[in-house]
Each structure stands twice: as C-alpha cells, then as structure tokens.
Amino acid sequence: MSVKEEKKSFFSEMLLNNPVFGLYLGICSTLAISTSLNNALGMGVSVIFVLVLSNILVSLIARITPDEIHIPVYIVIIATLVTLVGMLLQAYTPELYSTLGAYVDLIVVNCIILGRAEAFACKNGVGASAKDGLMMGLSYTFSLMAISLIRQILGTGILSMSNPFTNAEIFALRLIPSGFEIPIFKSQTGAFLTFAILAAAVAAYKKSIDDKAAQAEKEAKAAAAKAKAEAAKAAKAAGAAAKEAKA
Amino acid sequence: MSLSSILTLIIGGILINNVVLTKFLGMCPFMGVSTKLSSAIGMGLAVTFVIFGSSVLSWLLYYYVLDPLNIEYMELITFILLIAAFVQFVEMFVKKNSPALYKSLGIFLPLITTNCVVLFVAQDNITQGYNLIETIVNSIAVPLGFMLMLVIFATIRERLNGADVPEAFKGNPIAFIVAAIMAVAFTAFAGLV
C-alpha cells in the first residue's frame, strides 16, 4: 500500500475497529473519566501501558498455561499490572490519581484488556501482540480524548491541559465565553449524550463505508456480468458468423 | 447502626447513587443483555447473588487477612481472584442444579466476573469503611439498583424496537440517549435522604 493509503487505513482502522464506539467495550471508564483532556490522557496512557505489557506477558505465558486456568492466570497478570500503575500514579501524579479514583482499579475489568488477551495475545507472537495492544490502546485513548474534548469544551468552555507530574498548567484556552457553556455536559447525562452522538456518527460513517463497499461490489458484479454477457454475445456472434461462413 | 442509616444505604444504593446512572458501571452487560425483559431479570438476580457473596467474602478477606498482614496493596488481585473463583463456583452450581437456567443465562454468567459493578462494590465497601452489617446491606442494595436499571431498560428497548429510530442511532446509540434521559430523571432522587 502506498503511504497515503496506509495512513488512510490507519485512520479508518482506528475509527471503524474502535473498541469503544465500534465494539462497545470499556465503556464504563470512558464515560466516567472523560470530563477533561488531562483525565482522558492519563487514563489512556495507563490503559496503553497495561494493555501492551499484558499482551506481551500473556503471549509469553500462553504456551505453558493449561486451558482451564487461563482466566485466573491472565487476571492475575492484569491485576498486578493495574496495581502497579495505580501505585505509580498515586506516587507521582497524585492529583490525577485522585481524580481517576476508583476507575484506575477498574481497568482490570476493562473488557478491552481481557478481551484482547483472550482473542489475540494468546494466539500470537510477542511482537504482534505488543503492536496489537498498542493499536487498541491508541484507538481507545483516541476515542476517550474525542469525548473529553467535546465534554470539556461544551461543559466548561475552557480547553486546558496541565502537566500531571507537577500540576503546572500547560495551556488554557477559553473557547466559549464565560456564561455560555453548557454545564450539563459535565454531568452524567452529558456523558451519555456525547457518547450516543459519537457512536451514532461512527455507525453512520461505518455504514457509509459499508454501503460504498457494497455498492462497489455490486458494480463489480454488474460489470462482470455485463462482460460475461458481452463475451457470450461475442461468442454467439462469432459462432453465427462462422456458421454463416460455412453456409 | 441505626435503622435510618441502613435505610439510607438502601435508598442511596438503589436510587440516589445508582451505579449505572451515576457511576457508569455495568455498562457492557447492560447494553448486551437488556433487550429482553426475562433475561434482564435473570441476569439481575444472578448479579445480585454474586455481588452479595463475593463482597462479603472480600470484606472478610480484607479485614482478617490483608489488613493484619499489612499487604493492602494485594487487594485488587485477591479481590478479583476471589470474584472469579466465586463466579466459577456459582456456574458449576447452577449447571448441576438447574441446567435450564444455565442455558438461558448462557455466556453472561462467566462474564459477570468482568462486570465492573462486582469489583466496584467489593472495593467500595472497604473504601467507605463499612462494618459487616453495612457491607451486607450495601452489597444487596447496589446490585438491586443495577437490576432495576436492567429491567427498566429492557422494557424501554422492547418499545424502541418498534420505534422509528434514525439509522445511525439504531441499536446502542439510542440506548445511550435513553440512559441520558434517565440519568436526568434520577437526579430527582438526590434530595430524598
């Protein structure tokens, strides 16, 4: 594939096989965390960390793990990684940790992680598993940031980010004048709404892609049929001509 | 341990701080299961039992093993293992004693392990510092709230099936819109206690 096509497929891959909007996995934390860009990034990075490492470890250990206990084994690995991340967050980025709260621990039951471990990592090599983990993690983070962007801008009017380690503000832009923001987006209702709209948008996009593909297929089929018909016609004509010639 | 605080826990757990609407937990099975009323009720009861059992056990584990040994950081691992083991146990029990129920629950029974609500309740009991009685009450009230949501959603979605929903919203997106409206509605309970 050319560079452009690769880029395009990367993007559409992110969008269409998005674990959040496409497969509806890992929704719990997505909705809860997405109130600000900082939180989204913090959570996203944690998930990537856990996902990549767990995929690697699972793919390493899969061979020697008997089937019956594979679930507990994977769970222990993932739980260890999550506890680790939690400790590190609590020590070095306490603000972020307190904002994420219980949802850090809930990464362990994030369907994405266990799902990828079962579906992919245990069947593939380390490198591939790592890449898969990274891709999934990135698209998860990407969707998390999309929701957060909308919720933060509409809900508080300010787009801001701060350094999680030092709490220093990196930037803060007021995009909606004070008093015109829509606070409902900061609440649970807003989370559901944003999610629904984005999910619908992705579904629509997906559908249009599918439609296009179906359309293309249809046309290809029609063209093939047409060609076949033409060929048949030509053959017929040739046959007739030959007959003619004979006669 | 007064009656009023118990009542607060119950009403709080079911209505005011409903896990689904205020904490966004239990969404995965929520979206998947809540299409039929009968499966919703079955799922709800199964979850309630699992949460009750595993949370109480977790509480005991924490206060009698982890805390005295000062290895609180093992909480997550031990809890989730306990939950997985408990679910496994329940699965075996149901398979043996009621194959019909086992069949109707299907894949969702083992999936309860990864239901956020289960782990959340187990950990929340510790975070909030509840004593055993409060833990028991909380562990029953919260999943009941989850079940309430499942049931309400199932009935709404059954209706939605016949409604004229825009193409892009069909399926899960419209369910989320419904959830949004319910979230607003349930904020009315905030002043109840």
Next chain:
Amino acid sequence: MSKDSTAYKAVLLAILCAVCGLLLSGINALTAPIIAKNQLATVMASLEQIYPGGEFTEAEFDDPSGLIQGVYKSPGNGTIYKIHNVGYNSNGFTFMVAFNEDGSVGGFLPIEHNETDGFGARCFQDDYTATINGLTSSDPVPLLSGATLTSTAIQQGIDAAKALFNADAGISYDPNAVAEPSAPEAPKISFSDDFANTEPEAEEVSNDGTTAVYSTKAGGFSFLNEKGNKNEAEITLDVPSGTVKSVKITKFSDTPGIGDSATADSALKAYEGLKAGDSVDGVSGATFTSKSIAAMVKSALDKLAGGGTSAAEKPAEEKPAEETAAVTKYPETEPEVEEVSNDGTTAVYRVKTGGFSFLNENGDKNEAEITIDVPSGTVKSITVDTFSDTAGIGDKATAEDYLKKFIGVSDPEAVDSVSGATFTSNSVKSMIQSVLDKLKGLNAGTSAAEPEAAETTAPVETASVSKYAETKPEAETVSNDGSTAKFRTKSGGFSFLNENGDKNEAEVEVDVPTGKVKSVKVTKFSDTPGIGDKATDDSWLSKFVGVSDPDEVDNVSGATFTSNSIKGMIQSALDQVKSSDPAAAAPAASAPDQTAAVPETTAPEETKAPEASAAPETTDKGDSQQTVSRFKETEPELEEVSNDGKTAVYRIKSGGFSFLNEKGEKNEGEIEIDVPTRTVKSIKITRFSDTAGIGDKATADDFLSKFAGKKDADDVDGVSGATFTSNSVKAMIQSSIDKTEAPAAALPNTEAGK
C-alpha cells in the same frame, strides 16, 4: 509433570502469585513513602493556608460522628479539623475548619468538593465562607438557602468539630447565660464621664415645670462596635430637684442576653434620685449598655440644666409607640394575637410570641392563652400552652409562680424578667403586651404585629408618613403622567432593622386617579432568603393590586419584617400620589420631578430632614449641593473645569458603597456635557473607592458608554449587584447635567408643589 495435571496448575498459579506479590511489594516499598509524603504535603498546604507559618502536630481524636478525618493542633493558633461529609454529590466533599484558642473560627477551607455549580457549590464560595469565619465554637452554623443538603452536611461536620473542640477546651455554653467573661465587677460610671463616643441625643418631650420628660438616644455596644443602632430611652426628671424620676428603655439595640441585663428594671432603678455629677454602678458584663444608659440620663440632665428645647425639632406627637398603630413593645418577638372571645367584661386571647428558640435558632414561638378583664385592662390569668425555648432555663419564666405576678397588671413591664431567662420572660411579657394592645384596639388584624416604630421619634416630617415609618421608606418618582405613577421605592426589612443591612427595593405603580396600586415588583431583596422572600413572591405581591391601603393585605406569616417593608414601600408610593397634585404632575422624564426627589420620608411638609436618608450616615452635611435633584445621599461635589458654551467639563465626586456604608472615600469622575443639548458626551471615572470585583462593574467602560447622549442619568439602568456604585455614577452624571442647565440658579427644590 504434564501440563494437564492439577499439580502443574497449582504450581503455576502459586509461582505466578508469588512473583506478582514480590513485584508489588517491591514497588510498594518504593512508592509508599512518596505517597505518604504527598498526602502530608497536601494536608500541610491546606493547614498552612489557615495558620500560615504555624507548627502542626496531628492529634488523636475520638469522634463518634465519623465525619472528622484528622485533627491538627497548632500551638498558639488553634486546632484544625479535617472533615468529610456527603452533601448532594455522593462522592462527598472535604473541608477544614479551624477554631482559634479563644473559640472563634480561625478558618474555613474547602479542600475538594463535587457539588453542583450554582447550588451546593455556593457553600464553598466567599459569601458563605465569610459567615462561617465569623462564628465561634458556641454559635450555630447557618444553613444556606438553595444549598440545603450541602450546608446541612457542612453544619454537621462543623458541629462534630465543635463538640470535640468544646470538649477539649472545657467550654460548655449556656445560651441564656450572660457570656461576657471580662469585667466581673460592676463598672462605676460617673455622670461627669465623657460620653461623647456614644453620641447621645436628647429631646424634650414635655416639661410642665414639675416633671420633664426627655426622649434620648445613645450608642451602646451595637452602635460602637458594629455600627448598629443606638439605644433609646425615655427619661423623666423632677424639675425642681433636677433628679431622675425614672428611666424607661424604649429601644434596646445591643446584644440580647448580654447587654440587656443593664436594661432590667432593677438596674434602671439605680438611676432614680440621681442628679448631675453623680455616679452609678453599671451592670457587670454589660458595660457598653450601662454606659449608653448613663449617657442618655446625663444628656437628659444636661438638657434640663441647659434649659430650652433644641430648636428645629418639633413637638412630640411623635411619642414613640402609642401613636403609630404598631406594636408597642417587643416587636422582635413578632407577637400574633387572636381573640377567642370578648363579652365586654372578659376577653380571652390566644397569643404566640417568639422567645429564645424563635429568635436565635429559628425555632417555634411560645404560645399562651391570656384572659383580660376588659373594663380595667388588666390581666386576669395567663397559661402557657406551648413552650418552645430551652427546658431547664427558659421555663422558669413560664412557671406558675412567675406568671402569677402578671395578674392584675396592666403593664407587663411592671414585672421583672426572670434572671437567666430573659428571652422567655420577654416572650411572655410580649404576649401580655400585645393582648393588652389588641384590647385597646391598637393592633390591626390577627396577623403578626408590625414592628415597633420607635425609630420614628426622629424628625417630625415622619409624622406625616402614615405608616411603617420604622422601615424608613423612600419613594422616588420615576414617572407620573397623571394617570399612572411609577415609583422606585426602598424600605428596610429585617436585614435593615436588625442587622444594619440593606433595604429592600421595589418598583410600585399606582393608578393616580383612584390612588390604588397597579403593580408591585420587588427589585432588590435584602432580607433572609428562605424566610423573608415569601413576602416577595408574586402570589403575595399580586394581592396589593387594586388596593389603596396596604394594610388590607395580611402579612406573610413568618416574614413579618419583609412584609412590612413591602407595605412600607407601597404606602410611601401611595402617599406620594396622594400628596402630589395630579394636575401638576409633570409628565415623566427629564425635568427632575421634585415631588419624589427627596429620598427621605414621603409627603414632606417641610424641607428636607436629613435623617431618614438611605445611608446610615447622617447626611446632615449642610447640603449646599442644591444642584442635585436626585441621589442626594451620595453627596455629590461638583467642580466646573471648563465651559465654553458648547462643551462643559466637570470634575465630580460622589459617594458609592464605600462612602455610604463604610465611611470610605467617594468615587471621582470627569464628565463632559454637551451644553446645547444637555446630554452626556463622555464620562471617565478617575477614582474608584468602592468594592473591587463588585462595584467596579459600574465603572466599566461598557456601562459608562451607555450614558453617552443621555439627558437623564436614570435612562440607564444601574448595574445589578453594583447599585451603590451605579447610583454614585448616576449622581455624578445627573449633577453635571443639572449644573449645565442652570449653572447660576439652584434647581427646583422640594418646595415645588409641596
């Protein structure tokens, strides 16, 4: 072993768990100290905010409520309590409250909360935190209306901290007890002392050569420390001997439960027979009030000696109380009287009045049934049905043997209050007084009585104010086209009368021909939200439509002050209409309508009486600023800089919030007026003296620019929330405009048509 054997599985799991466990314990060892340090740092940061530079030690505590998360003691400063409770948001909130060593609140610091903006979150903003900061460990924590859940949770938390603190400090407070710890001996006060700081005033009420009666005022604790009202008394002197015959306190403005021990009959008796130059024992623990009373007595004695009445003041038909058809005494107890039966000989009443519980804790009133002998106007019997005050303390005043004392009495003041149960005693006395009043026909209706009118002893102009004079109503005509008159009115409600707060403001429309109210709209509510605002509800206000006498509408029960305030405003508007000659009513707009210009009392017969102006300040300053028709209270000072016939430039000062309420500086500005059209060209504020962040909205360019091209300052609406500064700015503009028109002559004054 094979992969499938149980042993293998067990071993695998065990190894895995061991490895993970070790890994985690390692990381834990690494991070735990950092985490602990972080937590301490965040706590330290908060602690430092309350007591900067203090040393803190964490203390053990036993808290049954479970709300307190940490106790930190700081020697030399106080103790800080970290509290977590759940208000509206289920995640709860955390805050710190500190009590200084003397029991006062040293700080209130929100740490984190998830409450809703505009509702619970208001509990963590300056207005509310300021009220908390003003409390002590003995005070109840106020709730915030509109944020009930959150403020209740805060109240619970602080109460838990208070319990711990008071237990530690050994403080147990008795609400009815006299609390002043200092000044254990009775202060000795001499009439030769200098009472200048109490600003005594004396006015001769009557003097028949034998007995002279004076109406006096002097500042006590409230006046001196909180800029509150003065105390007032009626002093009777024996003219020949120049001695005091009696002292009767008519208005007590100091702290109930503390200062009022100096107003007890037993204390006042000490003055009898004294003359100029004598000394008297004050009441220990009530020094300020004692001095205030002594000052009043002295001023009366001085007046007698100096002879003559002070000129300008008028005759005393202003005798406090009786005249004005209001409750004669104890207005703060808000008595409610209901006649049960009256057969001409015996009258039975059910009465409710507020005691300690009602006045201090917003609790219920006390209730009693009182039987009066109609011909003699004396009490036959009194039974207290409902006692709402403090058991063991206040109920001494509802005991049979105390109540017995009132039998045969026609003035409840004849009976001493029960020591240590002042509030309840007053409540009982108030019940009896209100019943007696009702009998005399002085009380109108069965709803809560009107607040006392003692303040109206002030200049007589108020004699022409028909009612609610104590609310000091002000009415300003906005427009009057002969058919509808619109007034902007102000009048004091609970906040103004009791806490020296702002008045309420309203816009009242009156139908001129019939003199009936067309509409009432409350524009500024200064009383207590959740209590007084019931009287600002449209459903109640609409009752005034078509009414020509506000008394036709019953007060809102429980919101008496605000109800009266509103009635006062309506009455002042109606009075304006009655007094102005409809035919002469100038059609609206620019020509400043002098009929209402005077912010003082309505329908003034004489020229201005500076007293009743809006500002608590006396605006007595010889008002030579005749250039200003309105906003007199801002005392504008104008200085023409230049006037070339086309453009006039003025430098001008006028008082805003700071000047009027805090005796601060005036605001200053520079204004350009276009002479031919008498419109504003430009205005620039050169000095802003009011509150930054609040009043300065009215000095912002976008507000000032609204005045460009205007002929009348009132064409522009004031900035909401910055009324004082807006008025100050408007005053500057209006006086500039006025000056431009007739720089030589003084503008039409109150003389017009009055």
